[in-house]
Amino acid sequence: MAGRIDAKLAELGITLPTPMAPIANYVPFVASEGLVVVSGQLPAVDGKVSLLGKLGGAISIEDGYAGARQSFINVLVHLKSACGGDLDRVRQVIRLGGFIACTPEFTQHAAVMNGASDLAVAVFGDLGRHARSTIGVPSLPTDAAVEVEGMFRIA
Amino acid sequence: MAGRIDAKLAELGITLPTPMAPIANYVPFVASEGLVVVSGQLPAVDGKVSLLGKLGGAISIEDGYAGARQSFINVLVHLKSACGGDLDRVRQVIRLGGFIACTPEFTQHAAVMNGASDLAVAVFGDLGRHARSTIGVPSLPTDAAVEVEGMFRIA
Amino acid sequence: MAGRIDAKLAELGITLPTPMAPIANYVPFVASEGLVVVSGQLPAVDGKVSLLGKLGGAISIEDGYAGARQSFINVLVHLKSACGGDLDRVRQVIRLGGFIACTPEFTQHAAVMNGASDLAVAVFGDLGRHARSTIGVPSLPTDAAVEVEGMFRIA
Numbered sequence: 194m195a196g197r198i199d200a201k202l203a204e205l206g207i208t209l210p211t212p213m214a215p216i217a218n219y220v221p222f223v224a225s226e227g228l229v230v231v232s233g234q235l236p237a238v239d240g241k242v243s244l245l246g247k248l249g250g251a252i253s254i255e256d257g258y259a260g261a262r263q264s265f266i267n268v269l270v271h272l273k274s275a276c277g278g279d280l281d282r283v284r285q286v287i288r289l290g291g292f293i294a295c296t297p298e299f300t301q302h303a304a305v306m307n308g309a310s311d312l313a314v315a316v317f318g319d320l321g322r323h324a325r326s327t328i329g330v331p332s333l334p335t336d337a338a339v340e341v342e343g344m345f346r347i348a
Numbered sequence: 349m350a351g352r353i354d355a356k357l358a359e360l361g362i363t364l365p366t367p368m369a370p371i372a373n374y375v376p377f378v379a380s381e382g383l384v385v386v387s388g389q390l391p392a393v394d395g396k397v398s399l400l401g402k403l404g405g406a407i408s409i410e411d412g413y414a415g416a417r418q419s420f421i422n423v424l425v426h427l428k429s430a431c432g433g434d435l436d437r438v439r440q441v442i443r444l445g446g447f448i449a450c451t452p453e454f455t456q457h458a459a460v461m462n463g464a465s466d467l468a469v470a471v472f473g474d475l476g477r478h479a480r481s482t483i484g485v486p487s488l489p490t491d492a493a494v495e496v497e498g499m500f501r502i503a
Numbered sequence: 504m505a506g507r508i509d510a511k512l513a514e515l516g517i518t519l520p521t522p523m524a525p526i527a528n529y530v531p532f533v534a535s536e537g538l539v540v541v542s543g544q545l546p547a548v549d550g551k552v553s554l555l556g557k558l559g560g561a562i563s564i565e566d567g568y569a570g571a572r573q574s575f576i577n578v579l580v581h582l583k584s585a586c587g588g589d590l591d592r593v594r595q596v597i598r599l600g601g602f603i604a605c606t607p608e609f610t611q612h613a614a615v616m617n618g619a620s621d622l623a624v625a626v627f628g629d630l631g632r633h634a635r636s637t638i639g640v641p642s643l644p645t646d647a648a649v650e651v652e653g654m655f656r657i658a
Binding site: 227228249284285286287288289295296297298299300301302303304306307310311314322323324325326327328329330331344346 | 370378452485487
Binding site: 382383404439440441442443444450451452453454455456457458459461462465466469477478479480481482483484485486499501 | 525527528529530531532533535536538540541542543557600602604607640641642643644645646650652
């Protein structure tokens with residue numbers, strides 16, 4: 194039987210995809226005494242990064258927002274694994290880190306990262322209200338436009 | 349009655365300002381089992397970011413130092429909320445993250461971030477000695493010159 | 504008598520160097536209730552940063568990989584201090600953060616950061632499999648090419 198959070202994801206029309214394998218020698222998440230850290234996730238769809246380039250360049254705020262949302266969906270995939278498949282075990286989204294590949298002139302990082310934050314709150318409600326740091330970066334692995342990492346408390 | 353840390357802040361001539369509202373869909377801090385994570389804070393005064401631009405550009409090391417100090421004051425505001433108003437509950441400043449908007453040629457990130465670190469030690473004494481990572485970034489939300497995030501243990 | 508991890512380091516031909524003093528007002532690690540956070544470490548050898556410049560510029564992937572490895576060796580130095588000298592107390596490498604100084608066109612951050620990740624797994628085995636976030640940055644303190652930070656669980 195699907196849990197409360199699974200039902201919410203279905204309501205939002207979100208199917209959690211097959212996780213993209215880490216592109217190097219690390220694991221997608223570590224759980225340690227109820228603290229879960231999820232590795233930085235890219236806006237990958239079907240194992241392929243779907244948003245390449247930079248904000249303030251060819252990529253619009255809207256596309257960046259969608260990329261941050263997709264990155265957070267990939268965070269959710271691994272968080273679900275950390276929960277043994279049961280996302281109802283999530284007690285708190287503690288922190289999201291957002292990395293926005295952009296030009297030095299770009300200033301709307303927050304509007305992009307909202308794609309991740311809005312989804313966190315839509316999925317988890319009050320438990321999804323998180324601390325957040327968002328910064329610009331000159332480039333990301335594989336030329337991805339956005340990367341999102343997360344820290345969570347689970348039961 | 350003011351606590352020990354409140355007295356130290358008064359001695360340093362620091363009045364904690366009204367917190368700046370998050371500029372997006374997240375919260376300024378999360379407390380989870382004694383661990384407090386404070387969202388990245390900008391050098392805002394009265395809700396307005398007071399230091400715009402880049403180190404290695406128009407902004408001097410001294411101004412950057414003052415900006416990091418102001419960012420940490422804003423971290424303190426939210427940490428105080430996390431403590432229910434009683435900063436004496438802080439057991440340890442675990443980690444500060446410093447993000448310095450700068451040119452590719454800039455090398456004095458540490459001197460800028462000291463504005464935050466020096467104040468942490470001035471306020472909390474030995475409990476204020478923290479781990480730290482400081483990095484350059486091409487740009488920050490709202491064109492801020494500095495951003496500081498924090499992780500704390502509270503009683 | 505040397506511990507299991509000390510023996511593994513010897514087998515890998517690694518002698519942990521004298522730690523480089525923090526270049527500013529902070530400490531190299533904080534331990535709090537079994538959680539250890541190690542400050543961002545540079546590829547320093549004998550207290551001198553050995554790899555300056557940028558990936559995508561004058562520095563090759565191979566040199567960047569070696570720099571990330573050296574940075575993680577410096578993380579190990581402080582982790583060992585946090586363990587009171589006994590690295591066998593390490594229960595989990597929770598997270599490594601990798602900061603790669605690079606040009607906006609650079610895309611192979613993961614290959615560079617593998618220098619740290621590969622060593623973590625070589626030293627700690629399954630306990631060394633970690634979550635990871637790797638990002639590009641325009642510049643790092645002292646013009647270092649790489650910076651690595653770590654979070655660990657110790658007994």
